[in-house]
Amino acid sequence: MIGKMSFRGEGTRGGGKHFRRSRISVAVFTLGMGCAAVAHAQSLETQAGNAKAAPTESVVINLINLLVKRGVLTQANANDLISEAKSEAAQAKSANVAAASTTRGGVAVVNGPTQPGDVAVPYVPQIVRDQIRDQVKQEVVAQAKAENWAQPNTFPDWVSRIKLDGDLRVRDEYHFYGSGNANNITNFAAINQAGGFDINGNTNNTQFPTQNTTQNRNNLERYRARFGLTATLTDDLSAGIQLATGNDNAPVTTTAYAGNNFGKQNIWLNKAFFAYKPTSWLNVVAGRFDNPFFTSDLLFSNDLEMDGLAFTFSHDLPANHDVRLFGTLGIFPIQYSANGFPNNSTDKVGTDTRWMFGGQFGAEWKINEQNRLKGAVAYYDFQNMRGTLSSPCAIYLGATSCGTDNEAWVPADMFGGNTLIALRNIVQNPNLAPGLTPESQLFGLAYNYRLLDIKAQWDTVLADRVKVRLDGEFVRNLAYNTNKAFSAASLPVNNYDSTSANVNQGDYRSGPNGFLAKVTIGEPDPSSKGQWNFTIAYKYLQPDATLDAFNDPDFHLGGTNARGYILGASYAVARDTWLSARYLSAKEVYGPPVSIDVLQLELNARF
Known part of the structure; x- marks a missing residue:
């Protein structure tokens, strides 16, 4: 009962x-x-x-x-x-x-x-x-x-709308320089950051600022820490911020060096953005955010965040859901001209903001369960990048700046490779003998950069068990024109050379092309314990194929005018925790010999 x-x-x-x-x-x-x-x-x-x-x-x-x-x-x-x-x-x-x-x-x-x-x-x-x-x-x-495992209303409503994420990396790094390297490669970034340098050998016996190309650096302990927060404001609107380490405000890396006398490290605002998703296939992002384009570190460093506004879309073909179309349109301010420049003149220059306009269109095709192909064509138009020669500038009369000083190329890191021109048209002092007037110069870019980029990626599986990914990318600077550069008032200077004077067109060497080929065997992104991968890649980047300030800072220690191979391996020792090693061997494409090998040993984790 x-x-x-x-x-x-x-x-x-x-x-x-x-x-x-x-x-x-x-x-x-x-x-x-x-x-x-x-x-x-x-x-x-x-x-x-x-x-x-x-x-x-x-x-x-x-x-x-x-x-x-x-x-x-x-x-x-x-x-x-x-x-x-x-x-x-x-x-x-x-x-x-x-x-x-x-x-x-x-x-x-x-x-x-x-x-x-x-x-x-x-x-x-x-x-x-x-x-x-x-x-x-x-x-x-x-x-x-x-x-307290299923009690409703235990926490405020806003807690459920907050997502936290971050990552940590500890690295031991080595820089090996070739024994036959040239030792007089001019450091133009140091010249511009110092406000100019007297390039007249008759009035200045000081050695040009030069890069280190001969002395190895061993056991460089480095680390990176990033911590972010994303808040869901409504069903279609979110906002996010991220803080990150870094020695300075360089755009291409958030890695910090140890050995600061145990001093605390800087924390930078790495992201700050709003994201609006009005439909399932469209996303609009404004502020400072991750690179929205399908690309590699041939053009943009993996750590590079972009400022501006981007529209991204992704949608399956109505007749074939195995094919997905995607694309991105964006506008990004790179550098604003100084407000009220020049300070010592009543005649001010107008706004001459440097911009990047980017557009990309691509498709991803799921061929079957084991094969997936993805490709895209992009166009990046960098506006107002090219420097111009100033009007006559009488520094001997006390002028502290010239009319085009604001066009000097001074990113936080100007790694080298791009062709430059002198910006100041310095008037000779009539009271001195010819050639005895100091010529304190600044340098700007010799070309604009309008980049056509083609990228493809194929994922497959070998023997029903081993994943393989093939990556390929090609870039060409459509604005590259040596005839136009040598017809300008200020002749180009090889950024990668030790030349302190303009060169003639017959001795000039540069180029607008670059490419990357890469093979990854194993899990491309190890996340579970026991997952692994092995990579081999080859890069070739002529001096003016792309901007030298925004690409990979590790290959040839940054910049363009570099070619060589990269070997890498990773192994996940726990969930979202992996060991990795990379060996990057690169040398110059043109100019004096500069061979630089880099070894990186890392422990990474994300959460």
Whole structure:
């Protein structure tokens, strides 16, 4: 019979699974007791229904039949006894059903046993099942609240709309310079950052600022830490920020050097953006955010964040969902001209902001479960990058700047490779002999950069077990024109050379092309313990194929005018934790010999 059931847990340590199992056991046990009682009454009724039948399983009926056979009882007396047994069985059945109905809404036996071995099946009414469910639910909720694992409204609503993420990297790095390297490569970035340098050898015997190309650097301990927050403001609007380490505000890396006398490191604002997704296929991002283009570090460093506004879209073909179209359009300010320049003149120059306009269109084709092909064509137009020669500038009369000084190319890191021009048209002092007037110069870019970029990526699986990824990219600067450069008022200077004077066109060497070929064997992005990969790549980048300030800062220690190979391997030692090693070997494309090899050993983690 089913009576009142009171479910009690056996503590909360066993968890939800133990809780549910104990409640089900109690319910089954109670139902079983009811089934047994009803089945017993049903069996008694059936066996007492026919006194003249063959011997049955009922001991009482068998005994009555035996007494009739031996002459102890008459048949009439036997019939009376059997009638009484039948009446008692009926009363027992009615009592059981009434008791069950009183306690839980009634239990009836459906298709009671009619043959030996039959089992009585009780019908549990819906009201009984609802009561069991509600009581179990109440006790589960009570346990959840006590253990604080499913209690609603435990935290403020804004907590559920915040996503935190970050990563950490510790690196040991080595720089190896070739024994035959030239040792007089001019550091034009240092010249511009210092506000100019007197390039007249008659008035300045000081050595030009030069780059280190001969002395190895060993055991450079470096680390990177980034921590970000993204908040969901509405269903289609979010905002995010990220803080990151870094020695300075260089755009291409957030890696910081150790060895600062145990001093604290700088923290920079690395991201600050709004993202708006009005439809499932369109996303609009404004502020400072990740590179939205499908590209490699041939053009843009992996750590490069972009300032501006970008529209990205992604949509499957209506007729073929295995093909997805994607694209990006963006406008990005690179450098604003100084406000109120020049300071020592009433004639101010207008706004001459340097911009990048970018557009990319591509497609991704899921050929089958093991093959996926992705490709895109992009065009990046860098506006107002080329420097111009100033109007005559009489520094000997006290001028502290010239009219085009604001066009000097001074990013936080100007790694070298791009062709430059002198910006100042310095007037000779008539009171001095010819060639004795100091010529403090600044340098700007000799070309604009309008880049056509083509990138492809193929993912496949070998022998149904080993992943392989092939990457290829080609870039060409469509604005490269040596004839136009040498027809300008200021002739070009090889950034990668030791030349302190303009060169003639016959000696000039540069180029507008670059390419990358890369093979990755294994998991491209190891995240689970035991995953691994091995990579081999080859890069070739002529001096003016792209801007030298924004690409990979590790290959040839940054910049353009470099060619060589990269070997790498990674192994995940735990979830989202992996060891990696890279060896980058590069040398010059044109100019004096500068061979630089870089070894990096890293431990990485993300969360």
